[in-house]
Amino acid sequence: MSYYLATKKELIDWIQRLAAENQLYFPEKHGEASYRFNRVGPKSEIQFDRYIPTVVPPVKLLVPAREELLRFRTDAEGKTEVQPSLDTSFRVIAGVRSCDLKGISLMDLFFKDGVPDAYYLARRENTAIIGYSCNTPCDESAFCAAVDSLDHTEGADVYVTPVKEGDLLVEVKTSLGEKLTAGVDWKKCEDPEARRIGAVTARPEPFGRSFPAPLPDTMKIVADKYQSAVWEKHVKRCFSCGTCNLVCPTCYCFDVVDDLNLDAASGNRSRSWDGCMLPHFAEVSGGHNFRAEPAARQRHRVNRKFTYLPEKYEHGAVCVGCGRCGRQCTSHIDIFDIVTDLIQEGSR
Amino acid sequence: MMNTSTEHYHQLARDAFMPQPGRIVEIADMTAKDRYFRVELEKPLGHRPGQFVMVSVMGVGEAPISISNGPGDDNTLEMVIRRIGRLTQVIHDLKVGDTMGIRGPYGSWFDLENFYGRDVLFVAGGLGLVPLRSLIVPVLAEADRFGKITLISGCRNPAEELYCDQLNEWTEAGLEVIRLVDCTENMPWQFGVGLVTAPIPKLKLDPGKTVAALCGPPVMYKFVIAALGARDVSYNNIYVDLERRMKCGVGKCGHCQINKIYCCQDGPVFRFSDLALLPEAL
Numbered sequence: 001m002s003y004y005l006a007t008k009k010e011l012i013d014w015i016q017r018l019a020a021e022n023q024l025y026f027p028e029k030h031g032e033a034s035y036r037f038n039r040v041g042p043k044s045e046i047q048f049d050r051y052i053p054t055v056v057p058p059v060k061l062l063v064p065a066r067e068e069l070l071r072f073r074t075d076a077e078g079k080t081e082v083q084p085s086l087d088t089s090f091r092v093i094a095g096v097r098s099c100d101l102k103g104i105s106l107m108d109l110f111f112k113d114g115v116p117d118a119y120y121l122a123r124r125e126n127t128a129i130i131g132y133s134c135n136t137p138c139d140e141s142a143f144c145a146a147v148d149s150l151d152h153t154e155g156a157d158v159y160v161t162p163v164k165e166g167d168l169l170v171e172v173k174t175s176l177g178e179k180l181t182a183g184v185d186w187k188k189c190e191d192p193e194a195r196r197i198g199a200v201t202a203r204p205e206p207f208g209r210s211f212p213a214p215l216p217d218t219m220k221i222v223a224d225k226y227q228s229a230v231w232e233k234h235v236k237r238c239f240s241c242g243t244c245n246l247v248c249p250t251c252y253c254f255d256v257v258d259d260l261n262l263d264a265a266s267g268n269r270s271r272s273w274d275g276c277m278l279p280h281f282a283e284v285s286g287g288h289n290f291r292a293e294p295a296a297r298q299r300h301r302v303n304r305k306f307t308y309l310p311e312k313y314e315h316g317a318v319c320v321g322c323g324r325c326g327r328q329c330t331s332h333i334d335i336f337d338i339v340t341d342l343i344q345e346g347s348r
Numbered sequence: 349m350m351n352t353s354t355e356h357y358h359q360l361a362r363d364a365f366m367p368q369p370g371r372i373v374e375i376a377d378m379t380a381k382d383r384y385f386r387v388e389l390e391k392p393l394g395h396r397p398g399q400f401v402m403v404s405v406m407g408v409g410e411a412p413i414s415i416s417n418g419p420g421d422d423n424t425l426e427m428v429i430r431r432i433g434r435l436t437q438v439i440h441d442l443k444v445g446d447t448m449g450i451r452g453p454y455g456s457w458f459d460l461e462n463f464y465g466r467d468v469l470f471v472a473g474g475l476g477l478v479p480l481r482s483l484i485v486p487v488l489a490e491a492d493r494f495g496k497i498t499l500i501s502g503c504r505n506p507a508e509e510l511y512c513d514q515l516n517e518w519t520e521a522g523l524e525v526i527r528l529v530d531c532t533e534n535m536p537w538q539f540g541v542g543l544v545t546a547p548i549p550k551l552k553l554d555p556g557k558t559v560a561a562l563c564g565p566p567v568m569y570k571f572v573i574a575a576l577g578a579r580d581v582s583y584n585n586i587y588v589d590l591e592r593r594m595k596c597g598v599g600k601c602g603h604c605q606i607n608k609i610y611c612c613q614d615g616p617v618f619r620f621s622d623l624a625l626l627p628e629a630l
Contacts, residue, residue: 011434062362069365072406080369080406080447088354102442114613115598118360225430226627236362253602256595261586262408267407269365276602284593287412288566290606308608 002172004194011160011272012046014184015130019044021229034267037061037093042071046062048095048160048168051324052138058093062123063298066272069119071255072095073266082348084269088124092180094130099144099322101131102152106320109313128176131156135199137208141323143336145207149214149320151200163195164202167326206304211341212335219317221343222306229271230341231295237331238277240296244325244333245275250274250305251319254280276300364598367404367449371426375444378428378510383440384416384548387449388423395419396457397483398589398617402597403427404449405442410434411509412594412612415453424459426486428478428510450579454597456617458483458561458587466559466585467495469551471544471572473564474503477510479589479616480563495557495603500542502528502564506535511544548575555580563589569630573620586620 002118006014018024020038026046028038035054068085075081096104104124111120131153132301133177134144144150161169169192172181189195200263211218245251255274260267277297282290291297307321319335326334365388378384393401395415405412431440442448450588468487472480477523481628487494499518504510506529519525526547527539540547544564558581562572569588592604592611604611607626623629 034572068363078447082366082449084358084366086354086357086361088357111600113599115364115600116360117600118357118364118607122357122358137548147589151493154543189570200360252600254595254600256410256601258409259408264407269404269410271601274595274602276605282593282605284566284591285430285436286565290592296628303607304605308605328409 002178002181003189003192004170004171004172004181004184005047005167005189006184008168009311010059010184010186011048011170015040015046015183016178020091022090022092024094025058025208026095027054030055034248035310039096047317048132049162050138051095053097053099053142053324053327055098055324055328056247057103057322059094059095059100059107059249062104062107062120062127062165063252063273066270067119068268068270071266071268075265076178084118086119086187088122088126089172090126090128092128092130095132096129096156097134097138097322098131098152098250099142099149101129101155102149102320103322104129105152105155106250106253106318109156109315110250110309113313126182128157129155130180131159133159133161133199135162135203137204139323140209140325141334142321143209143211143323144321146210146218146336147317147319147321149322150207152188160299161196161199163199169195169199170187189306211336211340211343215317218339218343219310225342225345226299226303228342228345230338230345231299233340233341234333235294235298237333238298239330240277240279240294240297241328241330242275243328244261244301244335245277246273247324247328249273249320249322249324251310276304297337302335305335306339355543364453365596367410367451368556369400369447370450371447371588372442373446374441379580380455380506381431382428382510383431385427385439386447387427387431387450388464389425392421392423393425393453394421395453395482397486398451398457398459400479400597400616401427401452401454401457401481402594403429403439403452404451405435405438406449408451409480410505410595411435412454412597413558414475414479414482416481418482418489424608428475430475452597454612456613456615458589458617460486462562462585463487463559464493465495467554467557468497469553469558469560470497470499470501470558471562472499472501473563473568474508475510475543475588476563476565480561481511481514481562483559484523484612485520487521487608488518490502491522495554495612497522497526497554498524498553499528499530499552500526500547502530502542504530505533506537507533522537545575548572548579549566551579553579553581556583559585559587561587566591573630584619585619586617588623588630590616590618592616
């Protein structure tokens, strides 16, 4: 582990050097108010200080909207060759905030568990991550502190914290991080912990929105309120469009689809994002739908974040508090409001 | 920048998602929409009763299908597939000698240890007889290790009854088979009319000694379990084989989730008493 104090210019120059040699992604302003993780080119602007979370979280670079699982080809004798398709190209994702780092750490957990997922793990192993600490809440939608995401640094190879006097504390956390920072001539930092604590204590308190109950109590309340009028309240405005699923850093459900090439003998099988809020997600052949009601689907989604996956993986909340689902929802349905209503139901 | 050996991941991908070819050696029509397939694999499937496989036709798609034959160490896989969508339509168009892709077996199973020494009651609704057959066959093969063996098999109408010849053979072999249709729809039918729950109140059964295995359409379970409960059959001795949508079979795609568990991994076979905390199960 190495610690440096770099200036903003030094850090930006370094990112641009890495981008010249590697596939590197960084949040870029898109339109008036949104950001996207785009491939950095020579003309890209590297601006660390202020951006609200990108529309789609960076973990989706590891879980693409559509990815090929296998290719097949059937020969003249009718024998079919099947080959897995794996992406093992190296990439760097920079400017990843703590909420999104936690999303990536959780995906690591989900995809390593049980039958390991080769496609995710191959991409993940070949991905370097440069994290960036938040000193102020990004906007009024975030609630990262309420779900213990604010200081998540696990999963980053290099983690950057803005400290006083305009310096940046650069923590090199892994051997891959050492490789990325090889040859930098930044000032060594002798007192990283003191610097980090200085930055953290200068943050506003509370940091973003907070639940009216501590997190363990919040999670227990969500689990206990399986029957609640709250499940009907917000879903009245829901179009079942699945946007909340698609922008969530910890949603990874997928559909599997085959494509046949025009030769009718070769093609591929791929998986693409699916979402438990979509009406047909739990429908079986013959038409029975195990979650036909939107309220049942919303309860499922919220429980997956606060009950089901936390229990399965013995982990805290699987919602990272990035605020994307609420920010992107056409009807302004916000998981924070749903959970807050569950906590307050019956106690007012 | 990094030079990772990709062979490890290729192997993981093959283990998880690559089907093995299965050559169709026999096809038989069971009903107007249900077709029996016997498939020869390159290596033994090694399945247990109640498990399923993912069946695919390359370029069309993949779906979970119940295994219908009893466990064995040969390379045979038997299935009954209903024509109900795009993939199953293509499967119905396959001929003897054609191949389909098979991966698995997946999921939990009926453990015969829980059935030995007991009276066994099978309750099958419609296509539910297909996976239950993978348990009925090994139970009948060792019939002397069980008490009374009873099968209640119901379907919509006489034309939809599956395994008709097999039901006759099982009856001759001493299995008590109660054959029912919801409605004869004016077709010839020499057996009973009614739902699968109908015979349960009058069934000669020793509740302390009975173990039941259920498989059928989603609507069936609650009613059969209530009828068995009314006869004092313990919930610990009722096993259900559940159906869910599945896209991967390996606990990732999320479609088969029942509250906190994944049906493809923790199921499809459950002891009913283990479902108490899973309100979405039935």
